[in-house]
Amino acid sequence: MSQALAQPYQQLRRAWESRPQDIPKCGQLLTQLKLGLIEAGLLFPQASANTSDLEITREILEIGAFWSIIAKDISSFDRYYAQLQTFYTDYAGTLKASSREAPLQGLNLLRLLTQNRIAEFHTTIEGLPSSSLSSPYIQHPVNLERWLMEGSYSKVWNARKEPLPGYEQEYGYFMESLMGTIRDEIASCGENAYESLPLNDAATLLFFNSPNDLLQFAQQATWLGNQPFGSDNHVYQET
DSSP states (O other): OOHHHHHHHHHHHHHHHSSSOOHHHHHHHHHHHHHHHHHTTTTTTOTTSOHHHHHHHHHHHHHHHHHHHHTTOHHHHHHHHHHHHIIIIITTTTSOOOTTHHHHHHHHHHHHHHTTOHHHHHHHHHHSOGGGTTSHHHHHHHHHHHHHHHTOHHHHHHGGGSOOTTOHHHHHHHHHHHHHHHHHHHHHHHHHHOSEEEHHHHHHHTTOSSHHHHHHHHHHSSEEESSTTOTTSEEEEOO
């Protein structure tokens, strides 16, 4: 790898592995490195590319995918993950296996669940190599999808306590988004089933820790506190 790429690559690794991570610096370096990879013909590699360079390129893209989640830029995550597929499939027999591949596959499946893209979720599962299916990073979103289909939302809620090892922050982002999807579904059903609910009951139903958290959610939906902060201890459907 040229010095023009080697130096920012090492800087990226240091910024990413530091605690706390230097997220703004990582973003700047990723932009610089992607341009360099395009110029070097490594982002869309040819068959003649050096194996070591390909593994470094893969690592840069993997860091980019994780960085995108922490930066809450999911469209960027989509792009990085799509670019990685060349390295995970076309070069599967050439490059050393990456320890980040299964976690990223699991996070991508979580992303599909949060966006309610269930058909694509199943298609993605079917496209994974059989060796990946036993990975806990894959099994976890598979379990989540089954619980969602069963309506076992409490199991999904409890699964938040079992984050993907080593990727708690990235996992937490998607799980919080998934809980938002679940709350929207429960609230939609609740609007048809109840004219009003006691605040504490509604908070429990929607997996909130406090009535105040519920009321913030209610203001964004069509349920509104009858008085400021539900002073009559009920939450009402807007009519």
